[in-house]
Amino acid sequence: MTVRIRKYSWQLAPRHIRNIRQKVFVEEQKVPPELEWDDTDEIADHFLAVLPDNTPAGVARLFSTLGETAHIGRMAILPQFRGQGIGETLLRHLISESAGQYQELKLSAQQHAIAFYQRAGFHVCSEPYDDAGIPHLDMRCLGPGLLNPQESARRPYPLILGADTQSWLFDNERSMLDLMDSMVGQAGKRLWLYDRILDHDLYDRHRFRELVSGLARRHRLSEIRLLIHDDQPLVKRRHQLVELMRRLPSRIELRLVNNDYPCEDQPFMLADQEGVVFRHDFDRASGFAAFTDSGRARLLAESYQRMWDAGRRSLELRELPL
Structure with a gap:
């Protein structure tokens, strides 16, 4: 499926970004609203994945506080659009967006999504912990500049020790x-x-x-x-x-x-x-x-x-x- 990714500041973000997060995190996953909406939104870049007919399908945000390290968060795909590769397209866009700016990417992954992020080049770097009642692990990618679309497409688990089989x-x-x-x-x-x-x-x-x-x-x-x-x-x-x-x-x-x-x-x-x-x-x-x-x-x-x-x-x- 062809997906377009649009980038916004929080001040100019369309209501679809807030609506998708409200539906997925607050309503579906029962994340308390006071945890979902934070000051980081003001400093982050926000990304909206839309279908060819402009239907909003997913969101994510990207921000940096340490110069060389960027953080991916609030990544969500609406239920009716899951399993169609939209999340993968969105994540790879965020990696490409970061490649020339940051030496490291970090994110907090829900435990069930670990393999999804590993397929994009992220590895686990923490023990499991609880966040809003949901098991999470920290993950990072130490070489976003290596993960161009051609490399990522031919490697099922790029940069993952014990899983990436190509030199x-x-x-x-x-x-x-x-x-x-x-x-x-x-x-x-x-x-x-x-x-x-x-x-x-x-x-x-x-x-x-x-x-x-x-x-x-x-x-x-x-x-x-x-x-x-x-x-x-x-x-x-x-x-x-x-x-x-x-x-x-x-x-x-x-x-x-x-x-x-x-x-x-x-x-x-x-x-x-x-x-x-x-x-x-x-x-x-x-x-x-x-x-x-x-x-x-x-x-x-x-x-x-x-x-x-x-x-x-x-x-x-x-x-x-x-």
């Missing part, structure tokens, strides 16, 4: 960072990283540090390994991962490659048992990411383990003050 090729730093962050954000226990140095542009970023910190605290058996050739850049300049490692020494460990033993000449990152981000060389943002490739992940893990066992600890980092 992503990248040849620029922005795409590589989005793929790295998407991988780390979904890792449950294991993150193994191998590189020449912990380059500040790649790894000394606030978002990356927060994702690694979340993984380190998520599970008591979390294992984060950083294997590098040279620690001197870390000694000369403070690094967020090093500070995090020294605060969580039982979860995060760094070793230096022993050059007397064979070592890989291409950097890579492994997430859990199946996620891989592989670069063709140390100096270029060129390579591929695979969210479901247990065979390649196993082979690289075996090589990593050999390098790790032969590696040594950094004495200079240990002596640095916090």
